[in-house]
Amino acid sequence: MANAQRPSWLAAGLACRCPQCGKGRLFHGFLTLAPECEACGLDFAFADAGDGPAVFVILFAGFVVVGLALIVEFLYRPPFWLHALLWGPLILLVTLGPLRPFKSILIALQYHHDAAEGRLDRGARADREGRP
Numbered sequence: 309m310a311n312a313q314r315p316s317w318l319a320a321g322l323a324c325r326c327p328q329c330g331k332g333r334l335f336h337g338f339l340t341l342a343p344e345c346e347a348c349g350l351d352f353a354f355a356d357a358g359d360g361p362a363v364f365v366i367l368f369a370g371f372v373v374v375g376l377a378l379i380v381e382f383l384y385r386p387p388f389w390l391h392a393l394l395w396g397p398l399i400l401l402v403t404l405g406p407l408r409p410f411k412s413i414l415i416a417l418q419y420h421h422d423a424a425e426g427r428l429d430r431g432a433r434a435d436r437e438g439r440p
């Protein structure tokens with residue numbers, strides 16, 4: 309497919325769509341990838357975001373929730389039950405909400421930069437070790 313028709317990695321990632329065509333859905337469930345794009349047939353077997361999305365979400369959510377909790381504590385000194393009431397739902401919102409788009413963005417970046425797991429070139433290794 310020509311690059312002119314390819315969506316940007318950010319647009320495809322935020323929309324949770326196929327990084328090649330931007331039309332097919334990337335996910336089959338909440339975080340489960342579809343086996344292939346329903347629009348262009350791109351095999352999603354290459355996609356492996358690993359723990360990357362969770363790490364970014366944890367850093368983001370920790371910054372937001374801990375920062376707000378500290379500000380509220382120092383300014384208003386509310387009882388602990390109010391902290392639990394405030395931050396419990398916010399934690400769910402700032403962790404589960406961006407998890408899917410973060411995973412989609414990382415997969416779109418992986419596709420656009422043709423990133424893959426590192427592999428040893430067995431031929432070069434055999435030459436270096438003097439094996440045939």
Ligand SMILES: [Zn+2]
Pocket residue numbers: 326327328329330331332345346347348349350
């Ligand atoms: Zn597609």
